[in-house]
Amino acid sequence: MMNVRTIAVELQSLGVRVPDTETVRKGGAGPAEGQVLIFQDHFISVPSRSAGVSSSPYEIKSCGTSLALYWNGAHVGDVSLPPRPRYYDLKTSQGVLFDKLALIHGRDCLASTLYQDCRYWNTRSGCLFCGIGLSLTNGRTVLEKQPEDLALVAEKALLLDTVSHVTLTTGMRESEKATIDHVCACVKAIKGRTPLPVHVQIGPPETMDYLEALKISGADTVGIHIESFDSATLRRVAPAKAGHGWETYRAAWKYAVSLFGRNQVSSFLVAGLGEDAATILSGAEMLCELGVYPYLLPFRPIPGTPMETMKPPAPDKMVYLYEQVAPMLKKYGLSSRLSMAGCVRCGACSALSLFEEL
Ligand code: SF4
Numbered sequence: 001m002m003n004v005r006t007i008a009v010e011l012q013s014l015g016v017r018v019p020d021t022e023t024v025r026k027g028g029a030g031p032a033e034g035q036v037l038i039f040q041d042h043f044i045s046v047p048s049r050s051a052g053v054s055s056s057p058y059e060i061k062s063c064g065t066s067l068a069l070y071w072n073g074a075h076v077g078d079v080s081l082p083p084r085p086r087y088y089d090l091k092t093s094q095g096v097l098f099d100k101l102a103l104i105h106g107r108d109c110l111a112s113t114l115y116q117d118c119r120y121w122n123t124r125s126g127c128l129f130c131g132i133g134l135s136l137t138n139g140r141t142v143l144e145k146q147p148e149d150l151a152l153v154a155e156k157a158l159l160l161d162t163v164s165h166v167t168l169t170t171g172m173r174e175s176e177k178a179t180i181d182h183v184c185a186c187v188k189a190i191k192g193r194t195p196l197p198v199h200v201q202i203g204p205p206e207t208m209d210y211l212e213a214l215k216i217s218g219a220d221t222v223g224i225h226i227e228s229f230d231s232a233t234l235r236r237v238a239p240a241k242a243g244h245g246w247e248t249y250r251a252a253w254k255y256a257v258s259l260f261g262r263n264q265v266s267s268f269l270v271a272g273l274g275e276d277a278a279t280i281l282s283g284a285e286m287l288c289e290l291g292v293y294p295y296l297l298p299f300r301p302i303p304g305t306p307m308e309t310m311k312p313p314a315p316d317k318m319v320y321l322y323e324q325v326a327p328m329l330k331k332y333g334l335s336s337r338l339s340m341a342g343c344v345r346c347g348a349c350s351a352l353s354l355f356e357e358l
Pocket of ligand 1: 045
C-alpha cells in the first residue's frame with residue numbers, strides 16, 4: 001500500500017481526475033486550480049483541471065455519498081473533501097458574499113488576496129505562472145478587500161468553521177506604500193476582531209520600514225517569495241522579481257528574520273520552472289542558514305496563464321528534492337510545525353512537511 005508521502009507527491013505532480021458531480025463541486029476551495037483532498041487526515045491540494053491531468057493515473061470515483069481514490073483502476077484508499085465552510089453563505093452589509101472575500105485553504109487556513117490585480121500582470125514584466133486577474137474576470141472575487149469586511153469574515157470563519165490562521169497575499173499597486181498600507185490595515189482589522197495569527201506575503205520591500213509597519217500592524221509571519229534561485233529561469237518567468245536582484249531578497253529576508261524570528265519568514269521555492277535542481281538546493285540551504293523556511297513545492301500550471309500547458313515536475317524529481325531539503329531543515333532547527341501562520345503552517349500545496357518526519 002502506498003504511503004501518504006508517495007500519494008501526496010504523485011498527486012501534486014500528476015494531478016487527479018475528478019468526477020464533475022455535485023459532491024465534488026461543493027468541496028473546499030484551494031489556491032487557483034486546486035482540489036483539496038483529505039487522505040489519511042492529511043489535507044493535500046492537488047491539480048485537477050490543468051494540463052496533463054486528463055492523463056493522470058489517479059482518479060476519484062463517487063461511491064454513493066463517499067469518494068475513493070484509484071490508481072490505474074486499482075483502489076488506493078478512501079478520500080474525502082473538506083465540507084463547504086458555513087461562513088461562505090454570509091454577506092457583508094453591501095451584499096458581498098463572504099466567499100468572494102476569503103476562502104478556506106487546506107485544513108483551516110483563511111486565505112485572501114487583498115488586491116486582486118497587479119501592476120505587472122499581463123505585462124512583459126509579469127510572472128508567467130500567475131493567475132491573479134483570472135478570478136476577478138470570472139467574478140469569483142472583488143478587486144479590493146475592505147479591512148473591516150475581512151475582519152468580519154475572519155471572525156465568522158473562526159466562529160463557524162474554526163479556522164486557526166490567516167494568509168494574506170496581494171498584487172502590487174502602482175505605489176508600494178499604498179500596497180503595504182492596505183495590507184497593514186487588513187492585518188490590524190483582523191487582529192482587532194480575532195486572536196488569529198496572520199501571515200502576509202509581499203515582495204522584497206524598497207524600504208525596511210515596510211517590514212516594521214507590518215510587524216507593528218500585528219502580522220505574525222511573512223513570506224517574501226523569490227520562487228527560483230536560477231537567475232536565467234527567474235528572468236524568463238518572473239522578470240519583475242528578477243529585477244530586484246537576489247541581494248535585495250537576501251537583505252529583506254535577513255531583516256524580516258530579525259523582526260519576526262527564525263522560522264516565521266518563508267520563501268516559495270518552485271520546482272519545475274525550468275531551473276537546474278542544484279540551484280534549488282543551494283538556495284534552500286542559504287535560506288535555512290538565514291532562518292528562512294524554504295517552502296519547496298511543485299510548479300502548478302494555472303489554466304488561462306502563459307504557462308498553462310507546462311506540466312509539473314515528475315514525482316521522482318520532487319522526492320529527490322524533498323529528501324535533500326528535509327535534512328537541511330533539521331540541521332538548522334526549522335520546522336513547519338513551528339510556523340505560526342501561512343503556507344508553511346498549512347502545507348497543503350507541498351509534501352515537504354511529510355518528509356520532515358523522516
Ligand atoms: S499552502 Fe498556501 S496557497 Fe497552498 S493551500 Fe495552504 S495557504 Fe493556500
